[in-house]
Amino acid sequence: MTDEKTTGGAPVEPAPPAPAPKPAAPPTKAAPAAMTRRGFLSTIGVAWTSFAAACAAGAVATGRFMFPNVLFEPPQSFKAGPPDEFLMGTVDNRFKETFGVFVVRDERSIYALKAVCTHLGCTPNWLDAENKFKCPCHGSGFYRTGVNFEGPAPRPLERYRIVLADDGQIIIDKTKSYAYEKGEWINPESFLSV
Ligand code: FES
DSSP states (O other), X not given: OOOOOEEXXXXXXXXXXXXXXXXXXXXXXXXHHHHHHHHHHHHHHHXXXXXXXXXXXXXXXXXXXXXXXXXXXXOSEEEEEOGGGSOTTOEEOTTHHHHSEEXXXXXXXXXXXEOSOTTTOOOOEEETTTTEEEOTTTOOEEOTTSOEEESSOOSOOOEEEEEEOTTSOEEEEEEEEEOGGGTGGGSTTSSEEO
């Protein structure tokens, strides 16, 4: 007995088996590769942007170095007028605001006190009625000589160089100062004999 079917006596071939389904294609690698390239290009872009920003900042800094801000400070040396403009026993405030200097005249000399408190650098005021310099910040007091006597100031006010010019005017030179505690007030240029 055979299992072949017949049609009109001719053998009929069996239908070929259905093809097996193809396995699913593996996920493509193309997309991640494209992302990686974009990421790389993006990184390069960021790096170049940073480099360009750093170069620009350097150029600006160089420009500021080549053209610095100009500070218009008062001159470090100035003429204060002839000695007889300063009355005996007075403290002259005329140069305090502009030059930071008190000019004091006593019986024998004229000297220029630096108007900077030796505590933390505030500007003291001369109080004529109390016959003393008083610092408004923490209350230090100084005699008219500049020597400290109250408050936290640790030492006397300094004195600037003071000399006579050829035309007879007093020159006060702020590039040189003299400290009492260093014994510098005996320097002949720390006072002007009158
Ligand atoms: S700064 Fe003058 S007492 Fe402090």
